[in-house]
Amino acid sequence: MTLVPHHIQDLLPYQAGKPIEELRRELGLKKIVKLASNENPLGVSPLAQKAIKAAVKEVHRYPPSDGYGLRKALADQYDVKMNNVILGHGSEGIISVIMRTFLLDDEEAVTSQGSFITFDLQAQSRGIKLVQAPLKNYCIDLDNIASRINEKTKLIYLANPNNPTGTIFRVHQFLDFIKNVPSRALVILDEAYFEFARHDPTFPDSMQYRLDNVITLRTFSKSYGLAGIRLGYGFAHEELISNLMKVKLSFEPSSLAIAAGIAAMKDDNFLNETLKLNRMGLEFFAGLFDELGLQHLPSHTNFMTFVLDSEDHVNRLYNKLLHEGVIVRPLKAFGLPNCIRVSTGLMEENEFFAEKLRKVI
Ligand SMILES: Cc1ncc(COP(=O)(O)O)c(C=O)c1O
Structure with missing residues (x-):
């Protein structure tokens, strides 16, 4: 056709x-x-369920387009400014906004084979060249990924922990890798499984590094039991976030999702x-x-x-x-x-x- x-x-x-x-x-x-x-x-987190029920009464209204309450709560919890936080229709929603915000047609994305295929699909649907490094012993091979970065590389996508292998790359591997990434390339660190991995001292929690060309993505879909409501969030330099905010759908995520997220964060x-x-x-x-x-x-x-x-x-x-x-x-x-x-x-x-x-x- x-x-x-x-x-x-x-x-x-x-x-x-x-x-x-x-x-x-x-x-x-x-x-x-x-x-x-x-x-x-x-x-579903019981506190989130309660909040969703209460928020239903307000669904005739549009949600706050800046996601205020939840962005504020996330900023407070992670000790950043609200301007460093973005919300999305799941973390895959934020990947989609990233694709629309940063890429020119002749630029490239680099990632690993055997990783989260939503990224591959979105890159391919954007029509750009997707470069994939093979896994090494079922782990993401950062050296191999680094060797594929060239002057056209704009996005580097790393899921850590990785889906579907469940494996992680370690602090020293990440620090060695990031030294070789030029500042004109954006590294997406997808930490959808962060809560399950964070207690391992060798796991590099990307929020500890605060690098200007890294965006951290996390989600309420897994440990908070909110996969169906579609709610993800990201942290990055405020200049990146302000541009992503221009491109995201105006009323993404929904008011029910925002209410659920605020409550779920309190449900220790x-x-x-x-x-x-x-x-x-x-x-x-x-x-x-x-x-x-x-x-x-x-x-x-x-x-x-x-x-x-x-x-x-x-x-x-x-x-x-x-x-x-x-x-x-x-x-x-x-x-x-x-x-x-x-x-x-x-x-x-x-x-x-x-x-x-x-x-x-
Ligand atoms: C690595 C990874 N990133 C992102 C997602 C999607 O998360 P969300 O439901 O927030 O879009 C998943 C879901 O399986 C995942 O495994």
């Missing part, structure tokens, strides 16, 4: 984890456990329970995969990825698990065709997965 440019026609749409209702329709199963989308198994109890349950889940998965002799990657997130010997093996296992009522995530679309990712669930869900995996493997 001539109306649509080739770089759009060639895009493969993002494939989300299989929805529970779809599997129920297809196979008529009673019990289904979905461990495929790195969602919060505890549900929910966050602590989430982190505790996740630690138990990761230990449980590591034990399970060891027992079954399956290679698994060290996770700093709310999921764990395990490695099989072939794509064919992955497909067979994935389908058998579906028939047993367990939805996991095969990683071909992420560039890892011999891997499967499984999100931590409630302990009874993790045990259900274990029972079915032992049965079908």
Whole structure:
């Protein structure tokens, strides 16, 4: 179709984890456990739920276009100015604003293979050249990424911890890397899983460095249980933020999202329970995969990825698990065709997965 440019026609749409209702329709199963989308198994923060209910009464009004209450709360918590904070329709919403703000047509983006494919899709939909360095031992290889930076490089996207491997790069690796990045290139540090990783002293919390050409992205989708409301945030130099604010949709994010975010930030109890349950889940998965002799990657997130010997093996296992009522995530679309990712669930869900995996493997 001539109306649509080739770089759009060639895009493969993002494939989300299989929805529970779809599997129920297809196979008529009673019990289904979905461990495929790195969602919060505890549900929604109770304080956020209360705030959403209260905010519903005001949805005939437009939200504040500067996201005031939540930007202020984030600025206070992280000891920055409100002018250093941006909100978005999920952190992927902010990635989309970044794409529209900084890039000229002949500029390039550099990232890693085997990383968060939303970035790749957005770069490709912008029609720019996307350069991808291979993973090294299932980890983002910062040296290789640095070697691909050239005078056209405008964006460098790094997910730390990385999805779908769950791995991190360490403080010393990041500091070595950033020295080699020219100041005309913007580094996007996507820390969607920050809360799960921050207790590791080797994890580089990008907020500690305050570099002028780095934007930190975080989200309420994971540890705060707000994936469906779509709320992400970013921190950067105020000049970058002021330009992003010009380009973002005027009323992004919604008033319900803003209210939910303000309340969720106060819900320490929910966050602590989430982190505790996740630690138990990761230990449980590591034990399970060891027992079954399956290679698994060290996770700093709310999921764990395990490695099989072939794509064919992955497909067979994935389908058998579906028939047993367990939805996991095969990683071909992420560039890892011999891997499967499984999100931590409630302990009874993790045990259900274990029972079915032992049965079908
Ligand atoms: C690395 C990474 N970044 C961003 C996101 C998207 O977050 P949000 O829901 O805030 O758009 C995800 C979600 O899976 C992710 O894994």
